[in-house]
Amino acid sequence: MTKPTTSRRDILKLGAAAIAAPTVLPASVLGRDGATPPSETVRVGLIGCGGRATLVREGADVPGFQVVAVADCLKERAVNFSNQHSGGKWPAYEDFRQMIDAEQLDGVMVETTTHARAWIAIHAMQMGMDAYIEKPMALTISEGRAMVDAARALQRVTQVGTQQRSMPINNWASDLVKNGAIGKIKAVLAPNFIGPFEWQGASTVEPGDKVDPWWDVWTNQAELRPYDPQLHLGWARWRAYDSGGLCFGVSGWGAHSYDQILRAIGADETGPVEVLLEEEVAVRDSGRFAPQETVGGVALGATGDHLTGDLDTGADYYSMAKLAGPRGKVRLTMANGTELRMHLDGDRGPGLGAIFVGEHGKIEINRNKVASNPKELVRGSNNPGPNTRPETSYHIENWVNCIKTRERCNADIEYGQRANSLCELVNIARHVGLVGVPLKWDPAAERFTNSDEANAMLSRPRRAGWELPEVG
Numbered sequence: 001m002t003k004p005t006t007s008r009r010d011i012l013k014l015g016a017a018a019i020a021a022p023t024v025l026p027a028s029v030l031g032r033d034g035a036t037p038p039s040e041t042v043r044v045g046l047i048g049c050g051g052r053a054t055l056v057r058e059g060a061d062v063p064g065f066q067v068v069a070v071a072d073c074l075k076e077r078a079v080n081f082s083n084q085h086s087g088g089k090w091p092a093y094e095d096f097r098q099m100i101d102a103e104q105l106d107g108v109m110v111e112t113t114t115h116a117r118a119w120i121a122i123h124a125m126q127m128g129m130d131a132y133i134e135k136p137m138a139l140t141i142s143e144g145r146a147m148v149d150a151a152r153a154l155q156r157v158t159q160v161g162t163q164q165r166s167m168p169i170n171n172w173a174s175d176l177v178k179n180g181a182i183g184k185i186k187a188v189l190a191p192n193f194i195g196p197f198e199w200q201g202a203s204t205v206e207p208g209d210k211v212d213p214w215w216d217v218w219t220n221q222a223e224l225r226p227y228d229p230q231l232h233l234g235w236a237r238w239r240a241y242d243s244g245g246l247c248f249g250v251s252g253w254g255a256h257s258y259d260q261i262l263r264a265i266g267a268d269e270t271g272p273v274e275v276l277l278e279e280e281v282a283v284r285d286s287g288r289f290a291p292q293e294t295v296g297g298v299a300l301g302a303t304g305d306h307l308t309g310d311l312d313t314g315a316d317y318y319s320m321a322k323l324a325g326p327r328g329k330v331r332l333t334m335a336n337g338t339e340l341r342m343h344l345d346g347d348r349g350p351g352l353g354a355i356f357v358g359e360h361g362k363i364e365i366n367r368n369k370v371a372s373n374p375k376e377l378v379r380g381s382n383n384p385g386p387n388t389r390p391e392t393s394y395h396i397e398n399w400v401n402c403i404k405t406r407e408r409c410n411a412d413i414e415y416g417q418r419a420n421s422l423c424e425l426v427n428i429a430r431h432v433g434l435v436g437v438p439l440k441w442d443p444a445a446e447r448f449t450n451s452d453e454a455n456a457m458l459s460r461p462r463r464a465g466w467e468l469p470e471v472g
């Protein structure tokens with residue numbers, strides 16, 4: 001595996017000085033006539049050609065963003081993706097490392113399954129790549145920390161795919177909360193997301209069983225099981241591969257919601273000090289079409305907090321079928337006493353954000369939509385309004401610009417680690433199952449101080465040959 005010491009961008013920046021007697025060059029090379037000069041073009045390789053990989057279409061209006069190749073362990077899918085999105089112009093690779101070696105890339109977008117992201121992202125960073133990493137960025141808290149450590153040691157520019165951090169209206173509303181528009185935050189109300197399921201099918205490959213090479217690669221760190229389309233195509237349901245990647249799942253929508261919370265309360269690089277499971281975990285309806293509690297005819301949220309019409313930005317965001325899965329209310333407490341109450345149902349409130357309850361009112365932040373009580377809180381003339389571009393284009397543009405400037409991205413990998421940790425803390429509290437017994441969390445050490453059982457879930461055994469690479 002190669003490990004370049006000088007990037008393609010550095011070479012291009014030196015190019016002009018190296019030309020002693022330049023010949024006539026086309027305007028595109030010099031960046032005239034509206035063209036982007038090569039040193040300002042970020043050449044990107046896409047790793048993983050599943051559903052989320054289509055986000056590359058949202059980079060079409062980003063200056064200097066250029067996808068040039070794709071890779072997927074199932075070669076046929078990479079070829080089909082290239083044909084569909086580039087007319088076959090993008091070379092398709094089975095091994096992302098071969099793509100990096102061959103294509104003179106500046107960065108990669110890691111759009112793989114969750115359980116493979118850490119291994120792939122760290123290898124790519126070792127090979128000189130800046131990285132856009134889909135959320136949730138890691139399967140466990142410990143492998144997420146390894147990713148942060150690698151990015152820092154190798155000085156890579158990283159963007160985790162929590163794109164609300166780059167949406168103008170979301171950042172504007174977050175800053176309102178952070179800068180005291182509703183006074184001291186008393187509580188934050190967020191959804192009670194569905195957790196992952198345990199796989200009940202065939203659990204191991206028996207001696208003599210035929211295993212396709214691509215399936216072995218796809219399985220990555222997880223236990224090697226016989227191929228099953230429910231695993232391959234429905235991997236986000238199963239704990240072995242994700243932490244609840246359904247549309248109302250802990251790591252699916254929860255990664256966005258919890259990241260929104262950390263951004264608004266100014267806790268980008270820390271976490272709670274206590275995690276409390278408040279009820280028994282059970283397979284429950286997500287809330288869609290479920291009876292809504294009322295008192296005197298007034299609708300209540302799951303916590304008893306009044307939710308009136310001006311605090312309901314999530315009800316019409318995305319069409320969501322009736323879902324059921326393992327759920328249990330969890331409360332996380334920050335060092336300053338602010339409570340993060342993971343209580344809300346899926347048919348009301350901010351499915352991709354949170355309600356911030358302060359001394360002087362409430363602000364609800366959902367994706368690309370905000371509300372408040374009193375209403376005037378979010379009606380300022382400086383409110384940027386809804387997105388005017390595809391929602392992920394802002395995020396891709398920020399990554400591209402930071403690759404050029406070497407600044408931290410809006411969703412830097414450390415921020416992604418902290419948001420992902422909240423997802424994992426919710427799952428761990430549910431797994432330990434001690435209702436009413438606080439689990440004490442040290443956000444600096446990223447360990448529990450009163451539960452060996454909980455600490456055992458911070459990492460997982462990795463299949464031989466798929467250990468995370470060491471970055472020295």
